[in-house]
Amino acid sequence: DEFTVSDIEVEGLQRVSAGNVFSAFPVGIGESLDEQELADAIRNLFKTGLFTDIEAYRDEGTLILAVRERPAIASIDIEGNKNIETDALMDALSAAGMEEGQVFRRATLERLELEILRSYVGQGRYNARVKATAEERPRNRVAVRLDINEGDVAAIRHINIVGNEAFSDEELLDLFELQTSDWWSSLTSKDKYARERLSGDLETLRSHYLDEGYLDFNIESSQVSISPDKRDVFVAVSVTEGNQYTISDISLRGDLIVPEEELTELIDIEPGDTLSQSALTATSERLSRRLGREGYTFANVNAIPESTSENTAAVTFYVEPGNRTYVRRINFEGNVTTKDEVLRQEMTQMEGGVASTDRIEFSKTQLERLGFFQSVSVDTTPVPGSDDLVDVTYTVQEQPTGSLSASIGFSQVSGVILGANISEKNFFGTGKRVSIGANFSESIKSANFSYEDPYYTVDGVSRGFSLFARETDFEEQDISSYLLDEYGGRLTFGYPIDRFTRLNFGVGYTLSKIKAGSYTADEVLEFIDDEGDSFGNYFLTGSWRRSTLNRGVLPTDGYSHSLSADVAVPGSDLTFYKLRYKGDSFWPLNEDETWIVRTRGELGYGDGYGDRSQMPFYEHFYAGGYGSVRGYRANSLGNRELTNNPNDSDDDDPFGGNVLTEGTLELIVPTPFAGDTRSMRTSVFLDAGQVFDTTRGFDPDLGEIRTSVGIGFQWITVVGPLAFSLAQPLTDQSGDETQVFQFSLGQSF
Amino acid sequence: CVFPGVYKINVQQGNIVTEEAIAQLEPGMSRSQVHSALGTPLTLNAADTSVEYYVYTFQEAGGDIRKQKVVVHYDGDTYTHLEKQLLDEQPAY
């Protein structure tokens, strides 16, 4: 029987607003309503999930809805979970709609109980127990509790491989991640059974056999059984090895694009070798990469072995080049401060050009070499609607590239430094290197400005210039007893001569003034007598640098060698030259490059020429200290000058020398507790080095080399590279000034 | 530009189109058939869709740029004819 609704009232609302009810109850005032329509309307209201019970009855024209709200969740507590994080559980709950303030549904709670239990069983915790309860709370709310008893994990007591003859059980079990229990297994938890780990191990077993030529190898069955008390797990794997195959012949089939000889050269397996799956895959990859260089980025090469006798097989490489692909657009993401051009100029792959996998990959390394980014990733995605166009997107994560030493600094060399020094390798994201500095301390007053544009031309010809003025009072600095003022400038150019090597050269002028201090050493006084105390020198500098380092900051692979010469050309007051070699190489020991061997070497030689028989003493090389031979005070190695400081007889200052030999052997280790971060580095090192002065009878001899061992730590911070080292000198002799703890800020080494 | 022996990369642009590919074309083909033979054209004229350019350029180590051009003409969406001046070889890198 129909009736028109003159008014609607809702009873029993506690927390739900009337607005919500009306918006979900499709009945307007004045509408006529029959039984069926009323039932549909109520069902619609139920769908909101806000109510456990809805009743409708009539009072003449007014329709009265008596509702009972579904309780809301007041709180959620989880107890007893150790191996699944609480917030992982909370996320799972909120994903299923179980959050504080949300509507509580018992069915969801039961489903969650089951899901949590299942994930525990997946971890091999067979006797885990999960109990979920909901306790009433005032004003129609409930407190949800999850009681978890994880129980202990079933440990693997025995793994038995049956049917293996070519390899012993021990050999095969070494490949497994799952291990039987040993006293240390509680640390590695390798003996904890989990289904995924077993299937992973079976895959490793299969690829081991396929790599050893067992083409017909097959895993018949793997059965897992558990002891009645659910504490011990047993794994039995039965295999059939089949014969070991060798390669009878190799052929290429399909559209090769490049001449066949070029491809056969890349095949490094030959008839007679054992048929190794990994060798086939590696060769196929090499072939498809070669096609990638021709623009066939989606080339597909797979090797199919077919048995030609019961222990030989013919291998055919099927080449499917696909379409030659072109790059439509190259996009950069994440460069919020670095300009687009700074990234684009590193690209050897052009837009609108043939897509080459080599160039796309090489461009990624070029970006990493800049040292501006903590991480660089590239992905090549097909352009929808075309079958031969791709877009390439480089995603970078920027990292601090400058160093900002604040006004109060302290360096062991020159005491408290006042003043600021800003150097930025990526000046406002323009890719230019700029550094401006002014320092005042008792021993050094200096100001410097340098600017370099690495891309003065589009091919990477760099142009830069620098100006500096420095007044030092060496007495304070405990180097030696005279005052040196220097003013000058340099103009430098550089350009690449191949993908990894650069030539640099420059011209410059330096005016040096020496003032004798109170206890100036005899050598200095002699020098001043015959040479005078002020020299203007014109410099010609040149250097050759080859670097394949894979990253600009804290590299993990590759090497860099540089040979440089500074010559004070004729026409200068003092004609001399300084040659210097620097070498640095990194050998990663493992796949994710957390263990690396590093060797660093530096050699220097200086001498006078023309009417000068030796290089000026203030241009001497020094050694010792952080960045050189750690464990010894900065610049303290080598020859000592004969001081005539009466009351400080043993304090004769280091005088440096014209021959520098320095070297470091370092093992870079993963930084503890820091996880895999690219901005920290911990290493164990052996430093060795010495400075000699052939012009004053301090000739090079192995006995004099100073060595030290220690631990070093580096951290790229916003303020700049921070580094410190703890070093124990080994071959120090009496009179050496040793220093166990040393640090530096702003100088990456 | 100026220093002796500066290493300059080769700059390749545009579609590589060979005689064999052109040989597959016959008038009356649809645009997509032409594209599957020659590849997707990388240079278009925003104002005139009746023509598609298959331009190819190759600059070796910063030297002068060798160019090649194939202009494909359409009447609506069917291929009519093309003009071509091909280089004898078209390296990809």
Add this chain to the structure above:
Amino acid sequence: CASTQEEADVLPEEAYYEEARKAMNSGNFNRAETNLDQLETYYPFGRYAEQAQLDLIYARYQNLDLEGARSAADRFLRLNPQSEYADYALYMRGLASYNLDVGLATRYLGVDPTDRDPGEQRRAFQDFSELLNRYPDSDYAPDARQRMIAIRNRLAELELHAARYYIRRQAYLAANNRARYVVENYPESPSTEEALILMAETYQALKLDDAASDAIRLLAVNYPESEAFGRNMTFQGRDLTPENRSLLNVVTFGLLGN
């Protein structure tokens, strides 16, 4: 066992709401946010629920909490799909991405942001366009439209930066495509004039003369008074091949040699 927290200290609904309003008016958005959060937890469907969720968006926006503001807006739209304030929530979500993302350097040091990854601005663009087509006559629509135009112009300028680089690189086809992308996708942006010029010059460099003349015609029609035209409307396209400077010229900063 863990004892659950007593109920005593839950205030009545109005208390939280008044507290939040007072804090908002006095500009203390942190206190406002905490009060609004508590209102959410204890009275998820109360009388003030809808208004509280709206205020939460604004409070978090003022607290420069980009992700917080966006998630508050998403939550409001999910819980009150038909609310008449939905346009405000959408607008605030876009505004958060538009304003709160700009990189440190560009904001304080006035560095030209168009030459960098627009990042969040793309999300702001989508929010504003969703606002325009779902609530065309919302009173936030005009402002949203202005901001969309600003974002679009910024994206157009980024394309031109790339085009200019490719010209230096002598990759004329790439430069041409970038310029054409601007003309086709951002027709009314201020960068279109230069885009048309670059398109013409690169067509000429590629010896595609009729394409070049079409581009010049487009330029003449849209930008008759462009300086690229000489006296009698002849196109003064630059010759893009870079001049070859002598070693001496380069080393001496262009003072000597040629």
Add this chain to the structure above:
Amino acid sequence: CSSTENYEEPDPVPEVVSTVSLKSQWSLTVGDGHDGQYLQLEPAIIGGSLYAVSADGELLAVGPATGDVRWRNELDETIMAGVGGDSRHLYLVTGNAELLALDRDSGDEVWRLRMPNEVLAAPQSNGNLVLTQTIDGKVVAADAGSGERLWQYDAPAPALSIRATGAPVVGRELALVTLANGRMVALSTANGQPVWQYTVGEPAGRTELERLVDVTAQPVVVEGAALVAGYQGKLALVDIRNGEEIWSRATSTFHSPALAPNKIFIVRDNGDVVGLDASSLEEVWVQDALSWRRLSAPATIGDQLVVGDFEGYLHILSQDNGQLQGQLEFDDEGIRAPMLRWENRLIVYGNGGRLAVFTLEDRE
């Protein structure tokens, strides 16, 4: 609060005032016994001799009455299951899943046959055919004389099973095989085709663990019917001719029941020892002082019932009321292999390798 202790802590060893005791007639050690592995190397009495084997391959032939060693053979194989045999041969299974046939009088190897997977149950022979069952439900029949493979029956095995297999019962025409999927199958010895199948346990529950319904106990043949019991399944009497169920009652056990006149004794999976009335199937008594002590299969001797446990204790219970009558510490590495009845004597083989024959003595 959430209970942190594990649910299944074994009960402590109960204090017992012994009124009955087991007197050892003789005892000796067989190699390293089970060598610390989770195996059940059940000895066997064939043709008046007692044969026992250790996991490290020492095989002994002994006179059951006096324990005199008739011959001893050092096999350089690891042995994974108990001794099977017939009039001519003994049958053992190695760690690399090979069935060995050895001459019963000298222990020398006669033939060997590769099995498809690990085997934990003693091979069973009816004189001319030897059946071996692997842990993943494959039953292989071989000619007893020549060791030639005759047929193989593959039963589906669940992903997770219990670390034990019930040895098949091999008659002249039929072989009864109990499986990890909770079923008992009768196979024709001629061609290995299944004749009938009886479901002892139906897998149910949420996880792999709760769905375990293995039948790890060997069926006991009683006048043309087979008494079978499984884990989380039933104790049932099944007519061997057609596989029809005569009666059944729900129970969950890993071991075959022990029988006495009108009595059936069950050791439940939780360690309760239960005495049932054979006709009414009612529980006469339940002894729950040994819960979770990982009890071995029960064996009757005289009017008493004996079970071993994981700490190597032998517990003597009265068949009438289940009261603990006596207790004996036998092998501190535990007792797991089922005990043998021989002329009202009890043969026990401990995990550490101790083999002994006991008679029942009244304490008064």
